[in-house]
Amino acid sequence: MRWLLLIAVFAAFVSADDKLNRNVILRGSYANSQLQFDKLKTGRVAFMGGSITQMNGYRPMVAAWLQKRFPKTKFDFINAGISSTCSTTGAFRLPSEVLAKGKIDLFFIEFAVNDDQDAGHTSRECVRGMEGIIRQARKAQPNMDIVVTHFVNPGMLEQLREGKIPLSMAAHEKVLKAYNVSTIFLAREVADRIDAGKLTWVVFGGTHPKPAGNAIAADMIGHLLDRAWSKPVASKTAPHALPWKPVDEGCYQRGHFLLPAASANEAWTWHEPDWKQIPGGFRSDPFAGKKLLTASLAGQEATVHFKGRALGAYVLAGPDAGVLEVNIDGGKWQRVDLYHRHSRGLHYPRTVMFAADLKTGAHTAKIRLSSKSNPLSKGTAARVLQFVVN
Secondary structure, three states: OHHHHHHHHHHHOOOOOOHHHHEEEEOOOOOHHHHHHHHHOOEEEEEEEEEEHHHOHHHHHHHHHHHHOOOOOEEEEEEEEEOOHHHHHHEEEEEHHHHHOOOOOOEEOOOOOHHHHHHOHHHHHHHHHHHHHHHHHHHHHHEEEEEEEEOOHHHHHHHOOOOOOOOHHHHHHHHHHHHOOOOOOOOHHHHHHHOOOOOHHHHHHHOOOOOHHHHHHHHHHHHHHHHHOOOOOOOOOOOOOOEEEEEOOOOOOEEEOHHHHHOOOOOOEEOOHHHHHHHHOOHHHHHHHOOEEEEOOOEEEEEEEOOOOOOOEEEOOOEEEEEEEEEEEOOOOOEEEEEOOOOOOEEEEEEEEOOOOOOOEEEEEEEEEOOOOOOOOOOOOOEEEEEEEE
């Protein structure tokens, strides 16, 4: 109830503000979810993103808003937010962590901040990750309604206040326009309100917003859906159009996990690490109890057989993260540094790509640990949660 009150307060505060409309960008139809929630009285709603989604923030506020709007509907809400992860990781974990849950009626996505500050992606990688999620979702479930929200960090806010669109948001917008997916441009809304003297960064709450900041996001989502659902309820569902040609042919539209167990040998062990004995912080949610493919000595080699155009690894990279050397189909050995700037005190979840533009078909990769690690690393370890294949 406290969240709903906050949303109501902020809705009353900005309802007459013309600037809100330019940041609530309605594209396409949301008739499918409206029919499901209003007439069929059941609904499955998924949220995917980084820590902004995983945390107790806008996600439960939106869930509460939906339940209030459709009080007789039985909802299933899925929290597929994982701190630190980017849209690349999202594209590969979508099948197992969202689509496997059943028919999704409404899907909320946020990755602008993590593609910027965590992954440091190029525009190409931002497109490939976001398009991988949306194209894969729409191919698997054509009736799925989707909303993408752009959250904000200090660097992005500064760019927006200078009239610039941050790289990750611009790249994501290319995809959203192509697939006719709506945008909640929360980042620009925050910049607009700060410039108008109606909000401060402190009140908003920072990169991980306070309740007041999350209430703004939830209110904007409610504003968009109220507009989308203002028409009479449709009599039947209709599939969303899927562009024949992707924005990027190399997008991760067929991304999925490949369990590393088959690559285990005497050198590379498939087991649950004893995290209490390994220096560095560890997030029990969602990684506790999971087996990983691990190795720690230079020169130790493993083999990965896969089919597709791309291969990488979803890893936990801690203070002792090493450098992998990767050889695909007998080609040149390439070095892939697992260490991240946040690895110093944390076993940091990240996806590193080994190759992304291979010929479609069967491939064999060899991986081994290099004797030379990142200068900031304290070891030569590799801990692989999943291999990722497109």
